[in-house]
Amino acid sequence: MSKGFAENRTDVTMSELVAEPRPKPAVPMKPLGISSNLLGYIGIDTIIEQMRKKTMKTGFDFNIMVVGQSGLGKSTLINTLFKSQVSRKSASWNREEKIPKTVEIKAIGHVIEEGGVKMKLTVIDTPGFGDQINNENCWEPIEKYINEQYEKFLKEEVNIARKKRIPDTRVHCCLYFISPTGHSLRPLDLEFMKHLSKVVNIVPIIAKADTMTLEEKMEFKQRVRKELEVNGIEFYPQKEFDEDLEDKTENDKIRQESMPFAVVGSDKEYQVNGKRVLGRKTPWGIIEVENLTHCEFALLRDFVIRTHLQDLKEVTHNIHYETYRARRLNDNGGLPRHLLHQISPPSRAWKNKARRR
């Protein structure tokens, strides 16, 4: 019974406040190593079932941000990922889609449920990014938003009378949409990822990948990977956070072969070989979203939702949030005594330091 749960990691979640290392993927049936002299079955392994029950009751938060030029299919992809109408476009009545003059941050929350597990999903959209003639510093509102969420969490954490479960609005995953030019990354892509890969988990994806043939896709992906490496940009899953050999080999394969995922999104269904599939219908064929020979949407979905969802949250909490927290507290000259439970706003010097990074 417990082995089954261990394999399906999305069911195994931990409460928000506990900063523990990730559970090892496989729970051994037989006790190993030092404590090998158990005389009979104690029942320790039922902890997993208990955690699962707790999670099902409390549910969990997941905040995903989408960044990219308008028209790259961000909203459609999110809807496809979570198989429901959760994007900003679906929420607003006005489908007119005017390009805003500055980057706006729009967060829409939904509660979706599957198998008794409730997820409070927040999709943060960033309309206006990269759409102007002059896109200098258009990532700043985004960086500001992300830091604000860390700040909110920090304030709650530092409180004397803390809430039992701090609402987690921190951005766990940022999907960055790369335009499928087939040439290379654009300067704006580089700038964004340089500034933000140290602040949030960035998962780069190639949008609207149905414009590229297989060879073009391979070449483009290789070029993008190389460019990211040359520029020192660490996208998620970051090499430095691989915990053990198993993680490393799994993540290495993803990092060096599959990423960035070349995806196609769609909310329309068509009949192919007697099955109803999500896809796009063109005069020369139907592109099936979940067909691995057509695009890598299924890989992205499995990656973000089925295997690395918890890891995304953990890296956000243990690494990115801690980095923010350390900087903030350093800025204030050490841990504030519980006398001042209102933290002063981040000083300008720290902000400039962060920006120059």
Place this chain on the structure above:
Amino acid sequence: MDKEYVGFAALPSQLHRKSVKKGFDFTLMVAGESGLGKSTLINSLFLTDLYKDRLIPDASARLSQTLTIERRGVEIEEEGIKVKLTLVDTPGFGDAVDNGDCWMPVVRFIEEQFEQYLRDESGLNRKNIQDSRVHCCLYFISPFGRGLRPLDVAFLRAVHEKVNIVPVIGKADALTPKETQILKQKIREQLEEQEINIYQFPDCDSDEDEDFKKQDAEMKESIPFAVIGSSTVVRDGATRPVRGRLYPWGAAEVENPYHCDFLNLRRMLVQTHLQDLKEVTHDLLYEGYRARCLQSLARPGARERASRSKLSRQSATEIPLPMLPLADTEKLIREKDEELRRMQEMLEKMQAQMQQSQGEQSDVL
């Protein structure tokens, strides 16, 4: 009664023969963000590989790149008719993070060509005027956007009174037919809203046949053209090689009218409206430029009139025209080159004729 035949109905074919001998000059500019399939489309349109040795810079190189203007020339001959095609490319357009005024080099380039022509026209030796004016600008719009982006609008407004604009949606295989329709509609609305004058196809004469009229109407309906370009062949079995892009779910064919508007674009650009584009450039756009230019110099109106009367006596450089960065010697060299080429051709023809007649003489003897 048919002896009363004067014979000037043969004029069109005389003109035809003369222009065939002279050949055609055509300058085509392609503009738009990088990665929209411009080079591939040009290669497909003219069945050449003009971009063989191109190196695509990566993002960090492009961070500091400014827009450059590149000119490539190619001579295409088909059925005895020679076209000297000059392609003007604008690499770096829209690539930077800050693209403010990135269209200025393009505007300046177009105006420089007008300036050059104006000087040539007002000069003494008008025999070999090189027409380097841009006759048509294919502007590539991204299929991924929701219509024209702010940068597109800014560029088009800067150049629409100076060059014939033909808007084109690149990489149209990213769109389903319905999406294509919606995008075209949106672009047409935006062009109207922003009062951008794109190249207007002339209405066909009422005496053209129904088929032609229908074709013409279809072509007008499909602007902006949604095109796919490719230099790879996808289906070898057919009588002619079919160019297209091969995907796991099917093959998008470049010359299939149900797949994209490539045929319409090619027909328009090369087969039916080549001459009209040149005429509109000369009669409308160039004249507009010339009028503006001379008017701005004629503020003291007497000066202009006086200088025009002195034309026959003074050399070209004394006409009050804005100074060109182009040196006079360069221009002379180009003219001489042109003359040399023509003389060489004539020489070759004469030699061939002489050889032929010598052969005949020896036969007779």
